[in-house]
Amino acid sequence: MAESVKDQVIAIIAEQAVLEVGDVKMDATLEDLGIDSLGLVESIFAIEEAFDISVPFNANDPSASEFDISTVKSIVGAVEGLVAEQKA
Amino acid sequence: MHRVVITGQGTINALGADVAQTLNAFKAGRCGIGALDIRDVDRLAIQIGGQVKKYDPNAEFTRQQIAIYDRFTQFSLLAAREAIGQSGLTFSDQLAAQAGVVLGTAGGGMNTQDENYRAVYEEGKNRVHPFVVPKLMNNAAAAHLSMQYNLKGPSFTVATACASSNHAMGLAFQFVRSGMTKAMVTGGSESMLCFGGVKAWEGLRVMSKDACRPFSANRNGMVQGEGAAIFVFEEYEHAKARGADILAEVIGFAMSSDAADIVMPSKQGAARAISGALTDAGLNPSDVAYINAHGTGTAANDKTECAAVADVFGAHADRLMMSSTKSMHGHVIGGTGAIELLACIMALREGVVAPTINYEEPDPECALDVVPNEARDAKVDVALSNAFAFGGMNAVLALRKPN
Numbered sequence: 001m002a003e004s005v006k007d008q009v010i011a012i013i014a015e016q017a018v019l020e021v022g023d024v025k026m027d028a029t030l031e032d033l034g035i036d037s038l039g040l041v042e043s044i045f046a047i048e049e050a051f052d053i054s055v056p057f058n059a060n061d062p063s064a065s066e067f068d069i070s071t072v073k074s075i076v077g078a079v080e081g082l083v084a085e086q087k088a
Numbered sequence: 089m090h091r092v093v094i095t096g097q098g099t100i101n102a103l104g105a106d107v108a109q110t111l112n113a114f115k116a117g118r119c120g121i122g123a124l125d126i127r128d129v130d131r132l133a134i135q136i137g138g139q140v141k142k143y144d145p146n147a148e149f150t151r152q153q154i155a156i157y158d159r160f161t162q163f164s165l166l167a168a169r170e171a172i173g174q175s176g177l178t179f180s181d182q183l184a185a186q187a188g189v190v191l192g193t194a195g196g197g198m199n200t201q202d203e204n205y206r207a208v209y210e211e212g213k214n215r216v217h218p219f220v221v222p223k224l225m226n227n228a229a230a231a232h233l234s235m236q237y238n239l240k241g242p243s244f245t246v247a248t249a250c251a252s253s254n255h256a257m258g259l260a261f262q263f264v265r266s267g268m269t270k271a272m273v274t275g276g277s278e279s280m281l282c283f284g285g286v287k288a289w290e291g292l293r294v295m296s297k298d299a300c301r302p303f304s305a306n307r308n309g310m311v312q313g314e315g316a317a318i319f320v321f322e323e324y325e326h327a328k329a330r331g332a333d334i335l336a337e338v339i340g341f342a343m344s345s346d347a348a349d350i351v352m353p354s355k356q357g358a359a360r361a362i363s364g365a366l367t368d369a370g371l372n373p374s375d376v377a378y379i380n381a382h383g384t385g386t387a388a389n390d391k392t393e394c395a396a397v398a399d400v401f402g403a404h405a406d407r408l409m410m411s412s413t414k415s416m417h418g419h420v421i422g423g424t425g426a427i428e429l430l431a432c433i434m435a436l437r438e439g440v441v442a443p444t445i446n447y448e449e450p451d452p453e454c455a456l457d458v459v460p461n462e463a464r465d466a467k468v469d470v471a472l473s474n475a476f477a478f479g480g481m482n483a484v485l486a487l488r489k490p491n
Contacts, residue, residue, distance in 0.1 A: 037351075037352065038350070038351060041291075041292065041293050044293070045291065054133075057293055058293055058294075058308055058309060059292070059293040059294050059309075059387075060294060060296075060307065060308050060309045060386050060387040060388075061308065061387055
């Protein structure tokens with residue numbers, strides 16, 4: 001059975017943070033996980049490749065992007081939304 | 089130590105095919121950024137740039153020359169023709185033996201790489217043109233300038249990303265100042281507005297899709313440009329003795345490394361380069377009237393640069409002018425410092441400071457006089473030109489009005 005979007009996103013973030021999947025908590029911020037701006041851009045690239053989606057994100061002002069990166073949970077939610085849109 | 093002056097300048101960029109057109113655009117605050125006209129542009133997320141348009145290589149070069157001149161080399165040769173022509177110098181005998189050419193470029197012959205990778209990977213060809221290597225190499229433009237103008241002294245290319253030209257011009261300055269040579273040809277060139285060149289920048293997610301708005305609160309990234317600017321740096325007594333028209337004097341140069349992060353700029357690293365240039369030139373901070381900013385239009389650069397300037401200049405930071413002409417010609421990467429030096433020379437010679445266009449909303453983190461939207465008449469005796477590259481490599485030049 002295919003992995004859920006949530007599991008795949010967590011796996012991508014875990015790899016970037018060099019953590020075990022089990023250590024990536026849903027309420028953690030990227031900063032909590034030690035992911036810096038380059039790590040964030042790389043994670044978004046990995047997400048785009050994994051789901052074949054395009055993530056609206058400009059590193060000049062991450063908080064203004066439609067894509068909410070405030071926590072792991074918000075990222076999973078945003079990716080689920082983009083995947084659903086793509087299928088629609 | 090010898091005094092160093094500039095006796096020739098030349099350019100081609102999105103604002104014009106020569107210095108006069110470029111300065112007119114600076115004075116008018118005209119934007120050279122527009123829709124990119126390149127192959128496969130529909131597959132790019134970023135579709136704007138400061139592209140050199142209305143340019144026909146066939147009108148400038150022979151078929152044989154075009155076969156071996158990448159676009160960045162063509163731009164260098166055209167800018168050099170104007171600069172060396174204006175200087176009135178002919179390189180022969182001892183002058184030729186000592187004089188060389190130091191250029192900055194980040195990508196070198198990127199169009200050549202792009203076209204030939206496409207041929208072998210996408211189109212499946214198994215044969216490429218015999219001149220691919222001499223056309224794409226980073227030192228090709230410097231080499232062709234040395235051959236065309238008989239420059240037999242030290243010639244090479246500097247690649248420090250967005251600071252390449254400033255590093256190149258700084259070295260040329262030091263060569264003349266030290267007495268090694270009476271003259272150097274220097275500047276920089278870049279032409280990476282091709283599919284691969286723009287796609288690579290897209291990946292970093294720091295590019296604007298609509299405009300370059302340095303220091304404006306609503307800025308959303310940088311915009312690439314292309315072009316070249318070339319200068320003749322000459323020892324002052326040599327220039328004076330032959331009655332040359334002196335455009336400006338180069339009085340100081342400093343370099344620093346952030347030693348911190350591959351892409352995020354450092355206020356301390358930038359400040360050390362700026363204050364180093366002041367020290368090298370023997371200037372007080374209050375002597376500086378104008379700074380041509382690095383001013384890329386990214387969130388990170390602009391606030392860091394303003395903070396560095398505030399640190400170095402203290403209260404005088406509020407009295408000097410600092411503009412980013414990238415808002416008009418785009419970020420010409422390895423050639424950008426050379427094109428921006430034209431704005432410094434214009435301020436010194438003509439008393440006109442080029443504006444930062446597309447300035448819409450004040451940003452409290454960039455609270456300096458950025459000469460918003462309109463060129464300004466002002467007396468400028470000393471100007472600085474900042475360049476801060478990825479890799480944390482910084483290079484700042486100081487210029488003075490000729491006296």
